[in-house]
Amino acid sequence: xxxxxxxxxxATVAAxxxxxxxxxxxxxxxxLAVCFLGVAILFLRxxxxxxxxxxxxxxxxxxxxxxxxxxxxxxxxxxxxxPFFNSQWWYGLAIAVAVFGCxxxxxxxxxxxxxxxxxGNSTTVKQIGTELMTTYVxxxxxxxxxxxxxxLGAVVIAWQKGERK
Amino acid sequence: xxxxxxxxxxxxxxxxxxxxFKQSLVGLLPExxxxxxxxxxxxxxxxxxxxxxxxxxxWLERKGLGRIQNRIGPNRVGLPFTKTRLYGLGQPIAxxxxxxxxxxxxxxxxxxFLHFMAPVALLIPAFLAFAVIPYGEGIVPIDLxxxxxxxFAIGASTELVIFCAGWASRNKYALLGAMRAxxxxxxxxxxxxxxxxxxxxAVGSLSLVSIVNAQSGNFWDWHVFTPWGLxxxxxxxxxxxxxxxxxxxxxxEGESEIIAGHLIEYSGFKYALFFMAExxxxxxxxxxxxxxxxxxxxxxxxxxxxxxxxxxxxxxxxLVLIALFIWIRGTMPRLRMDQLMNFxxxxxxxxxxxxxxxxxxxxxxxxxxxxxxVCGGLILGVHLLLSRSLFDARGWQKRTYRFAD
Numbered sequence: 084x085x086x087x088x089x090x091x092x093x094a095t096v097a098a099x100x101x102x103x104x105x106x107x108x109x110x111x112x113x114x115l116a117v118c119f120l121g122v123a124i125l126f127l128r129x130x131x132x133x134x135x136x137x138x139x140x141x142x143x144x145x146x147x148x149x150x151x152x153x154x155x156x157x158x159x160x161x162x163x164x165x166p167f168f169n170s171q172w173w174y175g176l177a178i179a180v181a182v183f184g185c186x187x188x189x190x191x192x193x194x195x196x197x198x199x200x201x202x203g204n205s206t207t208v209k210q211i212g213t214e215l216m217t218t219y220v221x222x223x224x225x226x227x228x229x230x231x232x233x234x235l236g237a238v239v240i241a242w243q244k245g246e247r248k
Numbered sequence: 249x250x251x252x253x254x255x256x257x258x259x260x261x262x263x264x265x266x267x268x269f270k271q272s273l274v275g276l277l278p279e280x281x282x283x284x285x286x287x288x289x290x291x292x293x294x295x296x297x298x299x300x301x302x303x304x305x306x307w308l309e310r311k312g313l314g315r316i317q318n319r320i321g322p323n324r325v326g327l328p329f330t331k332t333r334l335y336g337l338g339q340p341i342a343x344x345x346x347x348x349x350x351x352x353x354x355x356x357x358x359x360x361f362l363h364f365m366a367p368v369a370l371l372i373p374a375f376l377a378f379a380v381i382p383y384g385e386g387i388v389p390i391d392l393x394x395x396x397x398x399x400f401a402i403g404a405s406t407e408l409v410i411f412c413a414g415w416a417s418r419n420k421y422a423l424l425g426a427m428r429a430x431x432x433x434x435x436x437x438x439x440x441x442x443x444x445x446x447x448x449x450a451v452g453s454l455s456l457v458s459i460v461n462a463q464s465g466n467f468w469d470w471h472v473f474t475p476w477g478l479x480x481x482x483x484x485x486x487x488x489x490x491x492x493x494x495x496x497x498x499x500x501e502g503e504s505e506i507i508a509g510h511l512i513e514y515s516g517f518k519y520a521l522f523f524m525a526e527x528x529x530x531x532x533x534x535x536x537x538x539x540x541x542x543x544x545x546x547x548x549x550x551x552x553x554x555x556x557x558x559x560x561x562x563x564x565x566x567l568v569l570i571a572l573f574i575w576i577r578g579t580m581p582r583l584r585m586d587q588l589m590n591f592x593x594x595x596x597x598x599x600x601x602x603x604x605x606x607x608x609x610x611x612x613x614x615x616x617x618x619x620x621x622v623c624g625g626l627i628l629g630v631h632l633l634l635s636r637s638l639f640d641a642r643g644w645q646k647r648t649y650r651f652a653d
Binding site for chain 1: 362392393394397398400401402403404405407408411412415423427430434437452453454
């Protein structure tokens with residue numbers, strides 16, 4: 084196994100564990116951002132430039148910030164420390180095991196592809212763009228409509244609150 | 249490059265002095281050291297050059313602001329160990345020593361680890377952003393296929409670090425400043441990125457090297473001398489002012505309101521690192537706008553190409569843009585928070601979308617004679633309609649005085 088991949092993987096998983104187990108929510112978000120960064124570096128290591136940079140741009144630049152805003156705007160700080168395991172931890176464990184089982188079943192059951200040599204620049208951004216605009220144009224448009232609908236919904240919810248005041 | 253070497257071989261080699269020097273230096277080393285040496289020779293000059301430029305820019309800025317405000321500015325510290333004063337050029341050295349030996353104060357309730365990590369982590373993206381900018385023919389640290397995307401991804405990761413700094417300080421002003429900074433940077437990131445779409449559409453590549461190469465020739469081949477390029481450059485310039493937290497958009501740091509925002513609990517060298525990251529961000533942003541719109545390292549006329557090496561033209565353009573930044577800082581009042589947000593979402597965003605449409609039209613018309621009136625008219629028309637309707641929506645009237653008349 085490639086040493087760099089191993090190091091990136093260990094760092095990413097460690098950051099993910101930290102994101103779950105740290106007691107301060109802001110620390111958790113920052114650990115999550117490190118985890119996102121690890122995933123992005125993993126993509127870059129595998130030669131997927133576009134996906135890696137998009138991962139940084141979207142997840143660190145937007146999603147992590149959004150979570151930070153959500154925490155700061157909803158919590159009033161100073162919450163008492165809660166026990167590490169809450170009472171329903173085994174539900175979560177069961178679901179996690181089920182998802183893991185599903186994924187590994189799908190991965191192991193699928194037909195194996197030859198491991199390709201890891202070289203940068205295997206796909207250019209132009210190729211990705213052309214594919215998105217021709218072969219995968221319908222899923223792209225559907226996703227766009229879905230996101231627009233979600234955004235409109237968020238605006239409507241915020242709007243009604245403003246009027247009631 | 250191929251044309252240049254064919255027509256003017258001597259001049260072209262003059263342009264390539266730096267590249268040849270690096271190659272011959274690397275060639276001296278044993279084979280196992282060549283790759284690391286080549287990497288270091290790409291990184292270290294950039295770090296040294298831009299750190300020096302940072303020191304010079306602080307001095308230039310203080311001098312420039314002083315002149316704008318009818319003062320002299322720093323003029324006491326000369327060059328060390330000499331009697332020459334040289335208009336206070338030694339000021340950056342004195343400032344640097346002062347920052348180094350100042351006491352480093354960490355608030356008792358601060359989150360010590362994050363408080364320490366924030367300035368360090370901020371400097372990493374600030375330097376990384378220089379990695380994709382082309383400084384001359386063949387002088388680019390890495391020519392990524394998705395170079396532009398890399399630049400924006402790096403820029404986006406500074407926001408979280410600034411939040412880190414503000415939150416770890418445990419100071420209400422610091423947190424307010426950090427929240428303001430995030431809100432501003434996210435709002436202006438959108439027009440910043442969208443205003444570059446027109447260039448990407450025209451060139452058909454995200455690589456900054458091919459974008460610069462598409463503008464070779466005379467100055468009228470630069471993207472800024474097309475209707476979409478001009479409008480895109482103005483939008484990009486305004487948004488880059490906001491991204492660099494520069495003057496009309498320095499709300500996150502507003503000295504008179506929230507006493508320097510997220511910087512408030514930082515002193516000594518950590519403060520200097522923040523300061524440096526801010527200036528480096530400004531240089532990188534300007535370097536990007538030079539590469540996108542102002543012809544990169546190309547000379548304004550084709551016959552001048554090769555007389556001076558590309559990095560000199562790049563530096564000249566960079567200094568002009570820095571002077572523009574300083575000028576704006578000296579003359580524009582700070583915006584209010586709501587004005588800032590309205591400007592970003594109601595004006596900058598629609599305008600940048602219109603520029604994308606205009607760039608598409610330009611590509612299909614493929615003729616400047618039709619292109620200029622149609623694309624320019626579209627941008628101007630939408631600009632007039634938008635600004636007029638926004639102005640009318642404010643309901644401003646002629647000011648009437650009750651007692652003064």
